[in-house]
């Protein structure tokens with residue numbers, strides 16, 4: 001056992017922290033939210049040039065060849081420093097494509113930041129892949145995709161969509177050029193300003209098709225969840241750190257508020273929650289990285305860490321009072337990400353159901 | 362023991378509901394959702410006029426001041442129904458500042474301010490907080506010095522909500538620099554159009570606007586100091602007590618919950634009715650029981666006031682419980698609606714107009730604002746159960 005990052009991982013995190021502390025602040029985040037690409041093109045280029053987006057991609061595709069744990073370390077630190085969500089999304093979607101086909105010709109473009117890929121999984125009817133209706137059809141060489149995808153992150157800002165679809169009885173993924181006829185995107189803004197879209201595919205020409213299995217889809221989703229866990233522990237670390245600093249500095253009644261027992265206890269609970277959440281998260285991340293099959297501990301991490309992040313944010317907001325409530329405060333960005341990460345990648349109910357089934361059925 | 366509303370109280374509730382049916386339409390409800398609208402849009406103002414026309418502006422005011430003289434329980438019923446309908450609340454000018462002026466102002470001050478408030482001509486922003494004076498209100502630094510027949514006010518207020526639309530500020534200022542902290546403050550009415558008053562917007566997480574207020578040699582008539590010099594801390598505490606009665610109401614929570622229940626009843630997710638999910642059923646049921654518990658706490662507080670008691674511990678219980686319950690409602694709403702519920706409130710397809718997300722963002726402020734929950738818990742311990750302070 002060695003429940004802490006390696007020296008190399010630590011170095012990576014320090015480099016990330018240095019850059020983000022210089023380049024990202026709430027005022028810029030607010031400004032970028034209103035820009036068409038929802039992030040700064042210069043920062044996007046820098047991030048790609050530093051190899052962050054391609055870190056986990058095969059070296060043959062222009063990537064860094066790192067494993068999921070390293071990518072999660074990167075993502076954890078990026079979340080801590082509030083890297084704009086489209087860039088975190090770029091790391092995630094590159095991982096999804098590489099998981100399905102490590103030799104896909106799009107990967108070098110993703111690694112270099114020339115191309116952006118959106119993950120089109122969920123459908124308006126729900127999130128269970130067995131119920132998805134989007135389907136591939138047509139003869140070889142002229143394949144098309146039909147269907148509807150919901151809440152696709154970065155649907156409009158991306159160049160290519162990775163669309164989960166049915167192909168007869170089995171699962172397949174289709175790469176579809178966003179600008180190809182038959183693709184219509186209804187842009188939506190999520191809670192906290194992130195860009196999403198409802199996408200309709202009407203006989204949309206398929207660029208490339210990746211035959212897959214239900215297992216491959218599950219693998220993609222597990223890795224996405226692992227990266228979400230890393231985002232959550234990164235966010236939690238930042239929130240805990242800023243709260244510790246704040247209660248040591250803020251004075252009321254002639255003393256630091258940290259002196260109040262009620263305040264100290266809340267900080268202590270935040271710390272306990274964060275510490276447990278981080279280990280739960282990393283146990284799962286490292287197991288997924290090692291290719292282990294899904295286990296109850298993985299479901300526990302999903303069920304626990306998201307709720308923990310929300311609790312930590314809630315307490316932090318409370319301890320910051322009005323000061324943390326202004327739109328320009330870093331805290332509220334984490335509070336938003338906590339809830340939206342939880343909803344998308346770590347909903348508690350299905351994870352609890354899975355744990356119960358493992359124990360009781 | 363009897364837990365039912367009396368026939369008169371029930372009749373009053375029905376009257377309030379009738380009024381709401383006649384005067385609240387979807388336009389009004391959606392106006393109150395607009396960004397930066399804190400209940401002062403044209404439709405809200407029209408609703409307020411209807412309240413005044415009905416003689417309901419001062420429902421809690423004694424009849425001698427032109428009020429309805431309703432009991433605390435009847436007020437509570439009114440607040441609960443209004444919030445539950447999503448209509449704009451009575452302004453704090455009417456429910457918090459005016460009752461304080463009634464109790465502590467001199468006769469001339471009552472004659473000067475109460476009729477104008479009652480006519481709707483005066484709207485206060487509440488100026489207690491400062492950058493360094495939040496929970497610890499006694500550390501206020503904004504100060505006023507007497508110069509002839511005028512006070513000269515200097516300083517900065519923070520979180521001065523409504524300052525941009527108010528006619529006046531209900532301002533806590535230090536007038537007795539040499540007195541002990543709690544005894545050095547006074548409450549003063551400052552017209553917003555007085556020279557030297559500057560307002561700067563502050564936007565907060567749920568999309569609401571509040572303000573920083575700067576006072577630079579602002580001259581205010583001597584008679585605008587309400588009640589006694591040096592008693593401002595206690596007057597502010599009194600006004601805040603009146604304010605808490607509204608925070609401790611479960612009306613808003615009930616409205617959000619009702620909307621959530623309506624959605625859960627009709628939605629189908631992954632081919633299954635959402636209402637058939639055991640965890641959804643449990644969460645919903647638990648919240649319903651919580652709301653009933655919160656209603657009891659609020660009602661008990663109101664009832665105790667009508668018995669002539671000062672139910673400080675009870676009102677703190679209601680405030681703590683309801684503010685934390687609102688957060689649980691918001692979080693359950695976000696989880697239950699899932700991806701369908703996480704759209705930005707300004708998206709036309711956002712479920713319940715994005716109100717669950719909005720509530721998630723609003724909730725923290727209910728806990729640290731209006732007298733932070735830690736202090737409320739202290740009050741429950743000290744005043745409710747006589748726990749020793751030292």
Ligand SMILES: Cc1cc2nc3c(=O)[nH]c(=O)nc-3n(C[C@H](O)[C@H](O)[C@H](O)COP(=O)(O)OP(=O)(O)OC[C@H]3O[C@@H](n4cnc5c(N)ncnc54)[C@H](O)[C@@H]3O)c2cc1C
Nearest residue numbers: 257260318319321322487488489490495496520522733735
């Ligand atoms: C949107 C918004 C609108 C507002 N509108 C108004 C308004 O119109 N007028 C107005 O005057 N004010 C207004 N406020 C201010 C509000 O009343 C304050 O935020 C509140 O009093 C808390 O003060 P603070 O934010 O400075 O937090 P602080 O007092 O600094 O508290 C920080 C943390 O310390 C804790 N703490 C403080 N003292 C103690 C203690 N003794 N024991 C244990 N814990 C303690 C608190 O619980 C909190 O968790 C508004 C605030 C917001 C955010």
